[in-house]
Amino acid sequence: MTLASISAEFADLAWGPHMLVLLVGGGLFFILYSRFIPFRYLGHAVAIVRGKHPDKGAVGHISHAGALSSAMAGTVGMGNIGSVAVAIVVGGPGAIFWMWISAIVGMATKFFTCTLAIMYRGKDENGQVQGGPMYIITQGLGKKWHFLAVFFCVVGLVGNFPLFNTNQLVQILKEWLIIKPGFYGEDQPTFWLDLSMGIVVMFLVASVILGGIKRIASVASSVVPTMILLYMSCAFYVIATHIEEIPGYFSLIVEQAFSLNSVGGGILGTMLIGIRRAAFSNEAGIGTEVMAHGSAKTSEPVKEGLVAMLGPAIDTLLVCSATAMIILISGVWQTTDVSGVSLSARAFESTMPGVGPYLLIVCVFFFSISTIFTQAFYGGQCFSFLFGAKRVKYYQYFFLLAILFAATATLDEIVNIIDGAYALMAIPTMVSALLLAPKVKAAADDYFARLNKR
Numbered sequence: 001m002t003l004a005s006i007s008a009e010f011a012d013l014a015w016g017p018h019m020l021v022l023l024v025g026g027g028l029f030f031i032l033y034s035r036f037i038p039f040r041y042l043g044h045a046v047a048i049v050r051g052k053h054p055d056k057g058a059v060g061h062i063s064h065a066g067a068l069s070s071a072m073a074g075t076v077g078m079g080n081i082g083s084v085a086v087a088i089v090v091g092g093p094g095a096i097f098w099m100w101i102s103a104i105v106g107m108a109t110k111f112f113t114c115t116l117a118i119m120y121r122g123k124d125e126n127g128q129v130q131g132g133p134m135y136i137i138t139q140g141l142g143k144k145w146h147f148l149a150v151f152f153c154v155v156g157l158v159g160n161f162p163l164f165n166t167n168q169l170v171q172i173l174k175e176w177l178i179i180k181p182g183f184y185g186e187d188q189p190t191f192w193l194d195l196s197m198g199i200v201v202m203f204l205v206a207s208v209i210l211g212g213i214k215r216i217a218s219v220a221s222s223v224v225p226t227m228i229l230l231y232m233s234c235a236f237y238v239i240a241t242h243i244e245e246i247p248g249y250f251s252l253i254v255e256q257a258f259s260l261n262s263v264g265g266g267i268l269g270t271m272l273i274g275i276r277r278a279a280f281s282n283e284a285g286i287g288t289e290v291m292a293h294g295s296a297k298t299s300e301p302v303k304e305g306l307v308a309m310l311g312p313a314i315d316t317l318l319v320c321s322a323t324a325m326i327i328l329i330s331g332v333w334q335t336t337d338v339s340g341v342s343l344s345a346r347a348f349e350s351t352m353p354g355v356g357p358y359l360l361i362v363c364v365f366f367f368s369i370s371t372i373f374t375q376a377f378y379g380g381q382c383f384s385f386l387f388g389a390k391r392v393k394y395y396q397y398f399f400l401l402a403i404l405f406a407a408t409a410t411l412d413e414i415v416n417i418i419d420g421a422y423a424l425m426a427i428p429t430m431v432s433a434l435l436l437a438p439k440v441k442a443a444a445d446d447y448f449a450r451l452n453k454r
Contacts, residue, residue: 007412015420030433038444084277098257100317103284117291117304148432161402163406168341206400208373281320284311330351376396
């Protein structure tokens, strides 16, 4: 058996219909249980991010905006560019519809999980306040559930390796900056080229991740909003120049979502593909983003839950939709056998001839690097919980070496490994959130009552 076949079997086993019940069913429960109330306060969430409701003297490391930017740095990345392309190739346009549904449901999930991240924070051996599913489980559910926290951290070590972002970054740089200009033959083996590019990425990442969450938040706060603006500007240009075609593509997405003859293997197959790609894109219910929001400087858990809801809205409903439209407008998804970021680059080449792929390269570079920075923090948090904060540097060394593996592995191997790990991470995250949902509802009722009295 090869790594490709083993990883494919692992991902398919992990992402069975039970994940549909857990992620979508759990999210629907959160929506109904909260009576849609958090959705009414999204404007208030924007005000919090803008700094209009500061928490003076609150514990934590970073601001609400810094927490959102760090979480967005972990989600707005190759999942919005390469993963959307994978969704369309594997599941057809209908997979995008289920990504949308998963994002809306995921907003409620993030409200509950990230509110809990502030309610149940712990301290590492250095006395630093930390948050995440492992602390929610041990602080909120008690020591008898400690095994579930350990399980999350073990699979989180793998799930947070920088595999997909590194792989796709190397792919687009190699294809458009080295092979297409003629510096390297298309038929030549690329292992040593991939490895060399991986080494460059490794040293670049090492210069930042050793600085911890404060440095990561600082970089993310400046880079992520700028790159989202650049990427969306490109997308709006393409959409505006093909505006008459957009209604037809929306119809195609909805039609294919419920087609028995879809590429993804019927309605259930397309649904599962869309949910898998949405989970990779916005990470709602996976538990990673909970660690970033758990570092926010606030004494009001509900405020951070509201801020976290903005993540899937920006990430999937906005950025992923823009990518999907560019790919569908270009038509390359029907005429080429490439996938991932290579498909997205060809879509940009078709819709913005000459300059498109290179604008995409700029976005991909910063999206990928900022995501890798955040993944290093997430993985370090898992390692710290298991082995102590003073030993995190050992994980960081493995993390950096994983970049070399990712640079030389195939896209299918990478996607399957991460998909499987994310599915396993979702189990303790969603189980703990469902069990502690009454605590969140009580805190939300209290916060909104006080807010409405002002």
